[in-house]
Amino acid sequence: MEFDSYVFQTLATAASAKGNITTTAATKSNAYELFLGGMEALGNANVPDQGRVAFCSYRFANLLKQDPAFMKYGDKSQDMLIKGVIGEVDGCKIVKVPSSRLPAGAACIISHPIAATAPKQLEEYKIHDNPPGISGWLVEGRFIYDCFILNNKADAVYYIGSQPVFKRLEVMTAPGATGKTQVIVPAALEGAKRYYQLAADASALTALEYGTAITTSAWTEMTTTPNLVEGATAGNNTIVRVVDVDSASKPISVGTAVVNKG
Numbered sequence: 407m408e409f410d411s412y413v414f415q416t417l418a419t420a421a422s423a424k425g426n427i428t429t430t431a432a433t434k435s436n437a438y439e440l441f442l443g444g445m446e447a448l449g450n451a452n453v454p455d456q457g458r459v460a461f462c463s464y465r466f467a468n469l470l471k472q473d474p475a476f477m478k479y480g481d482k483s484q485d486m487l488i489k490g491v492i493g494e495v496d497g498c499k500i501v502k503v504p505s506s507r508l509p510a511g512a513a514c515i516i517s518h519p520i521a522a523t524a525p526k527q528l529e530e531y532k533i534h535d536n537p538p539g540i541s542g543w544l545v546e547g548r549f550i551y552d553c554f555i556l557n558n559k560a561d562a563v564y565y566i567g568s569q570p571v572f573k574r575l576e577v578m579t580a581p582g583a584t585g586k587t588q589v590i591v592p593a594a595l596e597g598a599k600r601y602y603q604l605a606a607d608a609s610a611l612t613a614l615e616y617g618t619a620i621t622t623s624a625w626t627e628m629t630t631t632p633n634l635v636e637g638a639t640a641g642n643n644t645i646v647r648v649v650d651v652d653s654a655s656k657p658i659s660v661g662t663a664v665v666n667k668g
Contacts, residue, residue: 411507413524413553414461415574417517418509420555421563422570422616429569432465432513434472441470444516444564445496451561458498458518463505466513466566470500511568521562524553570616575661577648581668586639589646589663591628597650597658601625604643604665611647611662619655 421427426447432440441460448458462470470476476495494500498516508515531547555563565571578590589602603625605611612624628648643665650659 410503412574413522414503414508414512414515415571416553416555417515417522417563418512418565418567418571419573420521420560421515421565422572424560424563426561426563427565427567427570429567431568432469432566434469436473437466437469438473438476440566441476441495441514441516444514444566445498447564448516448518448562453518453520453562455497457520458516459501460498460514460516461501461503461508462514463508463512464502465505467500467502509567509571512565512571513568514566516564516566518562520556521559522553522555526550572614572616572657573650573659575648575650575659577646577661577663579646579663579666581666584668585641587646587665587667589628589648591648591661593659595650598653599655600628600648600650602628602646602648604639604641604646606642606644608645608662611645614649614657614660617656620649620651620657622655625649 426444428440428443430436430440444460445458449455505512526549529547529549531545534544534546536542537544573596576592578592580588580590582588587604591600601620601622603612612620614620645662646665647660647662649657649661651657
C-alpha cells in the first residue's frame with residue numbers, strides 16, 4: 407500500500423511540474439468534462455489512446471456515475487445503470503483507489519505505462535514456523551522500490567485535484583539530548599533554502615499552498631551540514647515538517663516525520 411501511495415505521489419508531482427493539471431472542483435455536473443480534458447491533453451501530447459489508466463478516488467468515481475454525460479458514453483453504461491460498475495471510456499480503464507492512497511486533494515490521475523518505470527530492487531520474504539514467543543508463523547521481509555518518471559514521457563500524466571502536488575521530501579528524526587530531537591533529511595537541498603517546523607500535531611502545522619511563499623519567520627532554517635538539526639527542542643511537539651523553497655520562498659518539496667526525542 408505504501409508503494410502505491412509513493413507511485414501516485416510521484417505521478418501527481420510530475421504532472422504538476424509539467425502543468426498537466428486542473429484544479430477545478432469536481433462535481434456531478436462536470437466530472438466527465440474534467441476527465442475528457444485530461445484525455446485531450448494526453449492526446450495532444452501524442453500519448454497512445456490504448457493503454458491509458460485513470461486512477462480515481464471513490465468520490466470522483468461516484469461523481470462520474472452521477473454525471474449524465476458520462477452515463478451516455480461509458481463503455482459499460484448499462485452495467486453502470488444497473489450495477490454501478492465503471493468500465494472503460496475511450497480505451498481508458500477506470501480504477502477506483504481509496505483517497506488515503508492518493509495525494510491530499512487528488513481526484514483523478516490519468517496516465518499511460520510509457521510515462522514511468524517502477525522497479526523493485528529487492529523483494530525478499532522469510533517465514534518462521536513457531537518462533538520463540540509466537541504460536542504460528544512469523545513473516546519477515548524487505549521490499550525496496552522506487553518510481554521514476556521518464557523525462558521525455560512526463561506529458562503522459564494528467565492530474566485532477568484541488569491543487570498541484572509538492573515533491574516528496576524524505577524526513578527522519580532521532581532522539582537527541584533530553585527533551586530534544588535530531589531532524590535528518592538525507593536528500594540534497596533542492597532550491598534556495600530549507601526550513602523545518604515542529605508542532606503538537608499535524609493540524610497545527612502551517613498549511614502550504616502551491617505557488618505561495620511561506621512566512622519564513624514561522625519556520626526555522628536548516629543550515630547545518632549534512633542536512634541535520636542537532637538538538638531541536640521538542641517539548642510537547644510530536645511532528646516535524648521540512649520544506650525546501652526557491653529564491654522567492656515558494657515551496658518546492660515537503661516532508662513530515664514523527665518526532666523522536668530524548
